[in-house]
Amino acid sequence: MSTKEEKFNNYLRAKGLKFTPERKIILQEVFSLRKHFNADQLFEKLHKKNRQISRATVYRSLPLLVESGLIVETLRCQSKVSYEQIFGHKHHDHLVCIKCGRIIEFRNEKIEKLQEEVCKEHNFKAVEHRLGIRGYCSRCLSRANKKSS
Amino acid sequence: MSTKEEKFNNYLRAKGLKFTPERKIILQEVFSLRKHFNADQLFEKLHKKNRQISRATVYRSLPLLVESGLIVETLRCQSKVSYEQIFGHKHHDHLVCIKCGRIIEFRNEKIEKLQEEVCKEHNFKAVEHRLGIRGYCSRCLSRANKKSS
C-alpha cells in the first residue's frame, strides 16, 4: 500500500468495484491539481486536456476517492464542495480570507489534543473534523492600512 | 440595545432599510424556532401559521439577520445552509453524529484561546470560525455495542 494507485485499487477491489481507465485518469489529474479544487474545476481541466470523461463520472468518482482515504472534502466555497489531497499530506485546518480568498493552512497539536478531550467528555467517537477561521489575511490588512494612512 | 427587535431595527435604520411587518414576523419566528434551522424550514413554519410571506422574502431576510448579529450561519447539512440564534446565546462549536444526526454543542475556552494565537502568528484578523467534529454520538455507540454482544 505505497502508491496512491495501489491504495485506490485496493479500495475498489475490496468493494467489488473496478479500477477503470476513467478512474485512473481522474486519480492522476486530482493529484496533479493544486491542493484545493472542486468537481467542475477537475472536469474542466480534464476537458481541456481532451480526456473525454463525462461530468457524471467525475462527480461519481470523487466520493470514491474520499472513501478510499486519498482525498477529503474540506471547505465549502460559495456553495461548491471543495476537496484536497490527503495522501502524503498531513491533516491541517484553514484560515480563509474573506476578502481575497487566500487559504492559509495551519496545524496546531494542542487544538487537536483538546478536541480529543472534548470528544472523550461526551463519549463521542470522532471520525473527522473541520476547523475554518474566516477573516482578513495579512496582505489584505496591510493594504487596508496603507489606504487609510 | 436590549431586545432583539431593537437590535434589528437599529441595524436596518443604519443601512437605510425598513423594519417591515414581514421582517418583524420573520424575526419572531426565527427566535421561536428550535436552535438549528434552515430557510425552508422557516418558510414552512410561517406557511403553516398562515403568515403569507414569500419564499424570496424569507431568503432575503436571513442575510439581514446575520448581518445584524442576531443569527449566524452554522453547519451545512446536506447542502442546505443552517442557521442558529446567537442573540442571548454564547458562541460554541458542534459535535455532529453522522448516524442519527444529533448535534451536541460544546464550548472550550482553551481551543478558543489557541485559535487566537494561531491568528496572531499569521497576522490574520479573525471574524468568525466554525469547528465541527463529525463522528458517532454516545447513544449510537452504545446501541452498536448492544447489537454486537
Place this chain on the structure above:
DNA sequence: CCTTTGTTGCGACTGTGTCTCAATTGCAAT
C-alpha cells in the same frame, strides 16, 4: 398630494449535484 426609495410576491432562472437508462466494458468462469 407627489416623489423617492425600499419592499414584496411571483415566477422564471441559475448552478450544483444526482439520477435514469441504454450501450459498453472488464473480468472471471467456462
Place this chain on the structure above:
DNA sequence: ATTGCAATTGAGACACAGTCGCAACAAAGG
C-alpha cells in the same frame, strides 16, 4: 476464445437550494 454478468460509462433529464427581474405596493418626507 467465448460467454455471462455485474459494474461502468456518457448523455441528458432532473431535483432542488438559492437568486433575480419586475411590476405593484408601502413608507416617509416635502
